[in-house]
Amino acid sequence: MALELKIVFTGPPGAGKTTAIGAISDTAPVMTDVTNHDPALAKAQTTVGMDYGLVSLGGQEQVRLFGTPGQGRFDFMWRILVKDALGLVILIDNSRPDPVADLRGFVEALRPELADMACVVGVGRQAQHPQPSLDAFAEALADLGRVVPVLAVDVRQRDDVLMLLDVVLAQVQARLPDEPASPPAPPV
């Protein structure tokens, strides 16, 4: 039977959603970028619809990768895209004026959906902009009553994006029904 899964990448403009999808997609991402006219964004183009990538598992199984537009005025699309997703990756750009507030905004906007969804926060451009620290993001999430993984990421690096997916998949796996115990891997 055909099986399609969905993983959604969201975050403010310029956080690297399109790049992250491109780093792991089997096909070149389908983008809906247009010329950016917002002087606050230091980029030539920005996504107004959504980005789309695909990872095939063989047979009829595939994972669709969706990137949301980052601007707050498109928040209705965030909720539509996140519905029934396997997991959510929130990408944060640490070079923005208030990245912690950016994160709070996305968590608040997606609060109902996040109640039962695997989620990870990837903080980009941390090397050039070490503040706020990853711990500050974790504390902000704790203030919102959330325990969400927070990791530094360079979305241009495939391994970094895969690390985010690894943590998402760990959360999905932990939600599955318990199986009969089998012996843990022996120590090396």
Added chain:
Amino acid sequence: MRLFVNLQARGQAPDWVMSPEGADVVLQGPGQAGTPPWAEEVITVADAGLRPPPGQAWLSSPLQYDDLQATLQAAASALHMTARTGARRVPPPAGAGFVSTVTDGAPGGAPSGFASTLSEARTLDTDAATNARQRLARLAELEQLQRELAARSRPAAALPAPPAPAVERDTLPPQPAPPPTAEASPATLDPAQPLRLVRWPSHDDLRRDPRHARLAGFLATRPLSCNELARLSGVEQAICHDLALALLAGGCVVAEARAPVAAPPPAATVTVLAASPAMAPRAVVNRGLIARLRQRFGLR
């Protein structure tokens, strides 16, 4: 409000009870003057249209249970974090059986929008019982701090718990039976002890081993013991144990009651709606699929 707080206390950690004074969190009505000097966390209850200034914790009126629950959890986390820095007194981890208090108004004659609730709440607080609880809490704080300090200096060594000051405990009035919480110290961690992640670990805790982030990801979903963590992740138990010790010492996890912990019912089966009309109406994610995904991504 009292009903919500009592509901919140059932099976939750920390246990919240109403108290007219000496509380960790104050729920304050709109425009209420005179925040009590002992208040560490103040949450204003206000009409949705009268939101307090930014930066101030608040709940919209009429009160919603979910909002209250989330806000109290956030307050507990904030209290615990600030206590770890030494800025304020230490509420011990919930697993140690600490009892927090919450009040819905300022004592000392301050005008309160919840005066009737206040008078009802006083049934919980005789002076003796309050003092006893406070002394017990301070003792538990001290013991927990000693264990944490010892574990930081010798994380792998087996440290006995400091002797309990039995004389002082014996002088205290009888306490109500504590909730079924578990004992766990950083030095003596039972591999079958379920641990609940209350805060995402620091970058320093995670970068010691590339597998730590994934392991913490499992814990971010539900309480797990080291044994369960090793079984789910396929990672060696010794590594799971090392991480658990570090997280316990850092206050990122607390011990859960030892009742059997199963996956939460709503999430027991992960279902995904079909994205295309040509597909089956509902597909179920299982471990085999997760394994294929990980293999496809080249994750070890």
